[in-house]
Amino acid sequence: MSLFSKFEMLANRRKALDETGAQPFNVVVERMISATEAIVDGRQMILAGTNNYLGLTFHPECVEAARDAVKAEGTGTTGSRMANGTFASHIALERDIADFFGRRGAIVFSTGYLANLGILSALTDRDDVIVIDGDCHASIYDGCQMSGAEVIRFRHNDADDLAKRLRRLGERAANALIVTEGIYSMLGDRAPMAEIAAAKREYGGYLLVDEAHSLGVLGERGLVEVTDEHDSVDFITGTFSKSLGATGGFCVSDLPELELVRVSSRPYVFTASMCPSVIASTRVALAVLQRSPELRDQLWNNANRLYDSLSELGLSLGPEPSPVIAAMLSDVDEALALWSGLLARGVYVNLVFPPATPNGSYLLRCSVSAAHTTEQIDQIGAAFADAQKDYATSSAA
Amino acid sequence: MQSFDEILQRLCSVLQEHAKGDVVVHSDTLLASDLGIDSAQLMEVLLEVEDAFDISIPLNVLPNVYTVNDLCSELQKLLGARE
Numbered sequence: 001m002s003l004f005s006k007f008e009m010l011a012n013r014r015k016a017l018d019e020t021g022a023q024p025f026n027v028v029v030e031r032m033i034s035a036t037e038a039i040v041d042g043r044q045m046i047l048a049g050t051n052n053y054l055g056l057t058f059h060p061e062c063v064e065a066a067r068d069a070v071k072a073e074g075t076g077t078t079g080s081r082m083a084n085g086t087f088a089s090h091i092a093l094e095r096d097i098a099d100f101f102g103r104r105g106a107i108v109f110s111t112g113y114l115a116n117l118g119i120l121s122a123l124t125d126r127d128d129v130i131v132i133d134g135d136c137h138a139s140i141y142d143g144c145q146m147s148g149a150e151v152i153r154f155r156h157n158d159a160d161d162l163a164k165r166l167r168r169l170g171e172r173a174a175n176a177l178i179v180t181e182g183i184y185s186m187l188g189d190r191a192p193m194a195e196i197a198a199a200k201r202e203y204g205g206y207l208l209v210d211e212a213h214s215l216g217v218l219g220e221r222g223l224v225e226v227t228d229e230h231d232s233v234d235f236i237t238g239t240f241s242k243s244l245g246a247t248g249g250f251c252v253s254d255l256p257e258l259e260l261v262r263v264s265s266r267p268y269v270f271t272a273s274m275c276p277s278v279i280a281s282t283r284v285a286l287a288v289l290q291r292s293p294e295l296r297d298q299l300w301n302n303a304n305r306l307y308d309s310l311s312e313l314g315l316s317l318g319p320e321p322s323p324v325i326a327a328m329l330s331d332v333d334e335a336l337a338l339w340s341g342l343l344a345r346g347v348y349v350n351l352v353f354p355p356a357t358p359n360g361s362y363l364l365r366c367s368v369s370a371a372h373t374t375e376q377i378d379q380i381g382a383a384f385a386d387a388q389k390d391y392a393t394s395s396a397a
Numbered sequence: 398m399q400s401f402d403e404i405l406q407r408l409c410s411v412l413q414e415h416a417k418g419d420v421v422v423h424s425d426t427l428l429a430s431d432l433g434i435d436s437a438q439l440m441e442v443l444l445e446v447e448d449a450f451d452i453s454i455p456l457n458v459l460p461n462v463y464t465v466n467d468l469c470s471e472l473q474k475l476l477g478a479r480e
Binding site: 151165169354359 | 436440453454455
């Protein structure tokens with residue numbers, strides 16, 4: 001058995017995919033035009049799969065702040081937060097984030113992935129238990145694995161199943177770390193936060209909520225804010241790479257022990273820190289988010305409009321309207337045909353294959369932005385309708 | 398405390414409900430390939446197994462579980478630790 005034998009199955013799947021002519025995992029954005037348009041494969045596309053929820057990637061103030069920071073502080077920090085990589089701007093961003101969430105402290109990480117990896121692996125070890133929603137993001141699974149803790153799944157968005165598992169833990173539940181997300185990245189559904197918080201109050205433990213896809217989308221701060229569960233939640237993680245249009249991640253908490261993560265988290269210590277331009281644009285984007293509720297209103301108008309449009313086509317969607325709108329398909333050929341059909345009509349969406357999807361389905365995953373115009377939303381819906389018709393015609397032939 | 402054979406019998410009964418085709422589940426049945434289900438479906442089946450025994454199976458033990466017999470051994474350990 002060679003070093004590469006393990007790739008055989010993946011290689012075969014990739015070869016089969018290549019033979020269809022579709023290249024869903026090799027899309028190259030040749031030139032960005034705006035927050036919602038780009039040149040892909042020589043053609044202008046509406047981008048409907050970017051997680052750019054508030055459309056801030058080209059916001060003039062964010063761009064200017066990033067440009068000024070590059071000139072003043074250089075292109076990168078070239079070091080770890082533990083060594084030469086903590087600039088005054090990192091501390092300022094941490095203060096901004098802590099104040100924004102109304103929490104005692106914050107730690108920023110170089111990416112959202114690293115935030116979950118860094119927090120979970122530092123907070124828990126082999127003597128601890130982490131209880132996670134089965135549909136949690138890979139960064140949460142990887143953080144759990146890195147921690148060495150005992151990891152138990154509960155059924156997706158099923159607070160009764162969580163309670164059952166906490167009960168089974170007995171006295172260990174009091175020290176367990178429960179992990180859930182605000183909005184789930186694949187189907188756009190949100191966690192039953194009140195019920196999850198109630199289970200935590202009944203059995204004990206600590207609660208961590210990842211607001212990666214809900215920050216700036218549900219209220220200003222995410223699901224914990226709109227469900228008024230601030231006091232039940234011990235840690236909130238998230239990313240700057242979606243609503244805030246940059247990159248980086250964070251964790252906030254009222255617990256003073258959060259500070260100890262800085263000296264115990266390998267994903268915090270052993271990587272270069274966020275570069276100054278990213279910090280600068282993130283800080284401005286956070287201010288824009290707070291003073292521009294109309295962006296969120298526009299985002300939800302767009303989300304509801306596209307959800308209704310795709311529902312009318314008879315597509316199987318996630319359980320509720322959300323800026324993440326995924327059409328679930330059971331047939332890979334149909335998924336590939338529709339994805340290619342959308343691309344041919346100038347619409348890019350994400351194509352997601354199992355096992356990264358719930359229920360083993362193939363997903364045409366759209367993410368809507370406040371920056372999409374109503375006309376663009378209607379073009380996306382029309383492209384779905386036309387691609388669907390083409391597929392029905394070709395499969396009937 | 399339940400014996401290994403008692404646990405195995407009950408486990409086979411739960412898994413049999415989810416096996417595809419004419420598969421007859423026994424101790425040497427491979428959980429992934431022989432049951433005719435993919436890895437995501439297997440994780441769902443394990444939730445049913447957990448409920449049948451009123452126990453949670455940590456994800457950490459799964460990398461070493463290939464057969465029904467392997468899973469039965471882990472269940473016996475977990476049930477023993479609970480008592």
